[in-house]
Amino acid sequence: MLSYLIRRVAALIPILIGVTLLAFIVSHALPGDPARQYAGINASDAQVEAIRERLGLDRSLPQQYCIYMIGDTCAGGSGKGGLLRGDLGDSIRTGFSVAEDVGARLPATLELVAAGMLFALVVALPLGVWAAVRKGKLLDKFCRFISTLGVAVPDFWLAMILLLVFFIVLQWLPGPVGRLPIGATLPDGPTGLYLVDTLVAGDWATFWSAVKHLLLPMVAIGFPAVAPILRLTRNATLSVLNSDYIAFGRAAGLRGAPLYLKYVLRNALPGAVTMTGLIAGYMIGGAVLVERVFSWPGVGQYGYNSLINTDYPAIQAYVLLSAVTYTVAFLIVDLVQSVIDPRVRLK
Amino acid sequence: MSALLEVRGLEVGIGGLPILRGVDMEVRPGEILGVVGETGAGKSMTARSVLDLLPAAATVDFASCTFAGQDFIPPKARQEARGHRIGFVPQRPRGSLNPVFRVGNQLSATLRRLRDMGRREAKDEALGLLRSVRITDPERVYRSFPHELSGGMCQRVCIAIALAGEPDLIIADEPTTGLDVTIQAEILRLLGELITERNAAGMLITHDLGVVADVCDRVAVMYAGRVVNLGTTTEIYREALHPYANRLVSIATSLDSGGTPREIPGRVPNPGDRLAACAFAPRCFRAGPGCFDAEPPRIDRGGQIAFCHHPVNAGEVPR
Amino acid sequence: MTTRRYDARLVIGLVMFGFMVAVAVFAPVIARNDPLAIDMGNQFLPPSADHWFGTARLGFDVFSRVVYAARHDLLIAVSAVVLSIAIGHPIGLLVGYVGGWGDSVTMRFLDVIQAFPALVLAIGVLAALGQGVRNLILVIGIVGVPTFVRLVRAEVRSLREHAYVEAGRAVGNSRSKILVRYIAPGTVGTVVTQAAVSCGWAILLAAALGFIGLGVPLPEPEWGAMIAEGIPEMRRGGSWWIPVFPGVAIAITVFSLSLIGESVADLVEPTRRKSR
Ligand SMILES: Nc1ncnc2c1ncn2[C@@H]1O[C@H](COP(=O)(O)OP(=O)(O)OP(=O)(O)O)[C@@H](O)[C@H]1O
Ligand code: SF4
Numbered sequence: 001m002l003s004y005l006i007r008r009v010a011a012l013i014p015i016l017i018g019v020t021l022l023a024f025i026v027s028h029a030l031p032g033d034p035a036r037q038y039a040g041i042n043a044s045d046a047q048v049e050a051i052r053e054r055l056g057l058d059r060s061l062p063q064q065y066c067i068y069m070i071g072d073t074c075a076g077g078s079g080k081g082g083l084l085r086g087d088l089g090d091s092i093r094t095g096f097s098v099a100e101d102v103g104a105r106l107p108a109t110l111e112l113v114a115a116g117m118l119f120a121l122v123v124a125l126p127l128g129v130w131a132a133v134r135k136g137k138l139l140d141k142f143c144r145f146i147s148t149l150g151v152a153v154p155d156f157w158l159a160m161i162l163l164l165v166f167f168i169v170l171q172w173l174p175g176p177v178g179r180l181p182i183g184a185t186l187p188d189g190p191t192g193l194y195l196v197d198t199l200v201a202g203d204w205a206t207f208w209s210a211v212k213h214l215l216l217p218m219v220a221i222g223f224p225a226v227a228p229i230l231r232l233t234r235n236a237t238l239s240v241l242n243s244d245y246i247a248f249g250r251a252a253g254l255r256g257a258p259l260y261l262k263y264v265l266r267n268a269l270p271g272a273v274t275m276t277g278l279i280a281g282y283m284i285g286g287a288v289l290v291e292r293v294f295s296w297p298g299v300g301q302y303g304y305n306s307l308i309n310t311d312y313p314a315i316q317a318y319v320l321l322s323a324v325t326y327t328v329a330f331l332i333v334d335l336v337q338s339v340i341d342p343r344v345r346l347k
Numbered sequence: 348m349s350a351l352l353e354v355r356g357l358e359v360g361i362g363g364l365p366i367l368r369g370v371d372m373e374v375r376p377g378e379i380l381g382v383v384g385e386t387g388a389g390k391s392m393t394a395r396s397v398l399d400l401l402p403a404a405a406t407v408d409f410a411s412c413t414f415a416g417q418d419f420i421p422p423k424a425r426q427e428a429r430g431h432r433i434g435f436v437p438q439r440p441r442g443s444l445n446p447v448f449r450v451g452n453q454l455s456a457t458l459r460r461l462r463d464m465g466r467r468e469a470k471d472e473a474l475g476l477l478r479s480v481r482i483t484d485p486e487r488v489y490r491s492f493p494h495e496l497s498g499g500m501c502q503r504v505c506i507a508i509a510l511a512g513e514p515d516l517i518i519a520d521e522p523t524t525g526l527d528v529t530i531q532a533e534i535l536r537l538l539g540e541l542i543t544e545r546n547a548a549g550m551l552i553t554h555d556l557g558v559v560a561d562v563c564d565r566v567a568v569m570y571a572g573r574v575v576n577l578g579t580t581t582e583i584y585r586e587a588l589h590p591y592a593n594r595l596v597s598i599a600t601s602l603d604s605g606g607t608p609r610e611i612p613g614r615v616p617n618p619g620d621r622l623a624a625c626a627f628a629p630r631c632f633r634a635g636p637g638c639f640d641a642e643p644p645r646i647d648r649g650g651q652i653a654f655c656h657h658p659v660n661a662g663e664v665p666r
Numbered sequence: 667m668t669t670r671r672y673d674a675r676l677v678i679g680l681v682m683f684g685f686m687v688a689v690a691v692f693a694p695v696i697a698r699n700d701p702l703a704i705d706m707g708n709q710f711l712p713p714s715a716d717h718w719f720g721t722a723r724l725g726f727d728v729f730s731r732v733v734y735a736a737r738h739d740l741l742i743a744v745s746a747v748v749l750s751i752a753i754g755h756p757i758g759l760l761v762g763y764v765g766g767w768g769d770s771v772t773m774r775f776l777d778v779i780q781a782f783p784a785l786v787l788a789i790g791v792l793a794a795l796g797q798g799v800r801n802l803i804l805v806i807g808i809v810g811v812p813t814f815v816r817l818v819r820a821e822v823r824s825l826r827e828h829a830y831v832e833a834g835r836a837v838g839n840s841r842s843k844i845l846v847r848y849i850a851p852g853t854v855g856t857v858v859t860q861a862a863v864s865c866g867w868a869i870l871l872a873a874a875l876g877f878i879g880l881g882v883p884l885p886e887p888e889w890g891a892m893i894a895e896g897i898p899e900m901r902r903g904g905s906w907w908i909p910v911f912p913g914v915a916i917a918i919t920v921f922s923l924s925l926i927g928e929s930v931a932d933l934v935e936p937t938r939r940k941s942r
């Protein structure tokens with residue numbers, strides 16, 4: 001198990017290095033002059049040049065990449081900064097450290113993505129098993145229709161429809177104002193996940209409000225994931241139901257709920273887990289859109305705002321974060337996989 | 348002697364096709380009944396009917412069915428017998444064990460389910476069972492996943508699981524087909540011994556007539572969804588009444604003695620194309636008056652049962 | 667009875683997709699107004715006989731804009747997929763057949779590219795290249811390349827071992843001839859299937875980019891951008907028709923492509939039919 005873990009992590013290193021390189025190239029290929037932007041419209045050419053030098057933009061690209069990665073040791077400095085020391089540079093737009101900026105917005109996105117994933121799993125897993133058990137029946141056909149339709153509906157459009165129905169028409173749920181009503185005191189807990197923090201503090205009113213604000217974005221970001229997980233679970237369940245070990249389990253007296261929970265669901269799970277990893281990556285991308293519709297103060301919005309302001313350290317950080325999260329999600333999936341399916345470890 | 352399992356007039360249909368058309372057979376206490384017949388004869392379907400494990404699309408109908416005196420027609424009775432009263436040994440042992448659990452876990456879970464044992468007790472009993480199926484290092488096997496074990500080892504584990512509920516009857520459906528030839532005989536002998544040791548009875552489905560001669564007390568020969576001949580092993584091997592059984596046995600024995608076997612001409616009919624009268628008629632060397640238009644009568648000659656218009660007479664060996 | 671159902675899906679998918687293509691091609695005939703015509707006196711009108719899908723800001727006719735937008739969205743998606751195939755198919759054939767370090771390097775490179783969520787990568791590259799229809803096609807096309815490389819590569823590696831390829835080799839064909847004559851044709855089926863599915867993804871991606879303002883420059887009509895424009899109007903004045911109809915158009919198009927992709931996949935790979 002440990003050696004498997006080490007092998008998997010080692011295989012990630014070249015990919016992560018490639019990812020930083022690509023993130024660097026993309027953000028430096030952006031049009032516009034960050035130094036001028038940083039200096040402001042009224043700055044003199046000399047001032048702009050001074051800023052350019054301070055930001056290190058006057059150096060060659062390889063040198064800039066080196067500084068970006070391992071700090072000013074590259075430029076003969078004293079060993080400060082650099083990605084490997086956890087320094088993502090300072091945002092040109094906000095002036096704060098990018099790491100801090102991102103750190104402040106990360107919980108919002110995490111809460112959104114986690115809720116979306118939970119929603120997708122809670123809907124798709126039981127439905128997938130059920131559809132397989134009732135293969136060919138109406139429910140199965142309905143599920144297939146839903147899965148085909150589900151991938152065809154853009155998440156940002158679904159977000160809008162949800163707003164239209166539940167906020168504008170029915171007025172059951174709050175509008176797109178972010179995680180809590182405008183002007184509300186923000187809970188300040190250790191995790192930054194409002195649901196967790198308010199729960200720990202026993203602040204039920206805020207908890208409830210946070211839940212209501214989360215519901216629509218959760219469905220919007222989670223719905224597109226329902227289709228693939230449902231489909232996969234159904235097919236996995238079908239092959240499990242037709243397997244010899246189910247037949248033998250039955251012959252040995254296994255029946256009812258234990259049969260479905262312990263055997264069917266348990267054996268169909270590995271497939272669903274793989275899909276979940278893929279989906280996690282997709283959701284991080286989708287967060288940009290859903291966060292925009294709901295004014296959700298997460299990293300997706302931050303990335304977007306950085307982009308239109310040519311704030312390249314922030315863009316770099318955002319692009320990097322997405323890729324790293326995606327990659328790590330895959331790693332976690334592989335590890336979970338190896339725990340729940342012993343055959344994986346052999347490969 | 349009253350039978351342990353008695354099946355009368357078992358009919359199974361799938362999608363309108365008659366798969367089994369009135370199967371009669373019984374397993375007596377302490378005996379091992381061999382069930383033979385060409386592929387598609389309905390051997391597996393018969394076994395699965397007894398455990399109510401037929402495909403969802405199948406329809407089942409018994410004239411009567413009893414197990415140790417209990418009425419076995421209600422599906423519930425047959426379901427409840429699974430594991431407890433009837434143990435089942437599968438055809439593909441490796442695929443029959445759940446790949447995601449250790450085999451020890453599967454065995455003790457079965458013990459806890461069937462015998463209401465606690466964790467500790469179940470583990471001890473599981474190790475004992477593994478030892479009783481002649482596994483020399485039960486501790487290692489207990490901790491293994493199915494994919495880490497050989498096919499023969501997996502089959503021993505499956506047998507242990509089949510024995511876990513201390514059943515009165517063990518049904519084995521071609522338990523050695525997927526295994527290495529070298530261990531087939533060993534597994535079968537083991538199965539026979541275990542059944543005898545435990546005073547249980549057995550139903551052994553197989554294509555291997557040599558095995559039947561070694562292990563079984565009585566033999567049921569199936570053809571096209573029916574038991575066409577049923578008798579003691581000696582009777583069936585020496586003087587099978589039914590031409591099909593007779594030919595089957597003679598082929599097997601001439602193989603054993605190195606002679607040239609004569610095939611039975613023609614092919615097994617599919618469930619839809621069987622003749623209503625004697626399904627074997629198109630291939631039968633004795634087919635004569637009545638064979639194509641009337642149901643063959645039941646013949647009981649000293650306890651050997653056959654369904655045939657022109658049974659093979661003792662001494663008259665058509666080789 | 668099973669085969670007929672797949673045909674039904676294929677027929678429905680083709681009819682729906684054909685309908686959308688027809689809408690795009692005959693947009694000038696179908697649309698009742700100029701999609702760019704400004705009519706300040708008729709802003710934010712709900713759907714009516716005159717304006718089937720209502721009107722938007724500046725009195726734009728939503729129906730006409732949805733119809734004309736089909737041109738942009740379909741053109742972008744189809745061109746992007748053609749580009750993905752044009753790049754991805756040969757690369758997949760080559761690395762799959764030749765193998766070796768070229769294969770390993772290519773696969774590691776794809777790993778890196780696919781570590782980025784497609785939308786994030788597209789946003790980044792598009793921001794660097796600048797807006798415009800040509801760049802949209804380029805970006806969406808590039809993002810779609812890895813899928814085809816992987817697919818074709820896997821197919822080639824399994825075909826390589828097939829008996830008829832062995833036979834071709836035994837007859838003394840050169841390596842390149844075997845690749846072109848024996849292996850490449852065998853990969854067409856999966857590529858066509860994936861093309862339909864990828865085309866759906868491309869439409870969704872184009873719409874997403876349009877939604878965040880990186881798509882076809884305004885005021886040209888594009889489905890994603892129309893939804894983005896419509897949301898604030900919907901919140902302000904309840905004019906739901908502005909964002910709803912473009913989304914329906916997207917859903918119909920992508921849905922039809924999924925149907926086509928699914929049924930063609932079943933036709934191309936008969937073994938898959940059994941498992942359903
Ligand atoms: N799931 C099913 N659906 C339809 N027909 C089936 C199904 N399973 C089996 N059959 C049919 O039932 C008949 C009897 O099958 P069964 O498996 O009992 O034969 P068998 O004697 O066990 O043969 P074998 O020696 O091959 O195991 C065969 O003709 C087969 O075609
Ligand atoms: S009934 Fe006739 S055809 Fe059938 S087995 Fe007997 S002799 Fe042969």
Ligand SMILES: [Mg+2]
Binds near residue numbers: 390391392520
């Ligand atoms: Mg069988």
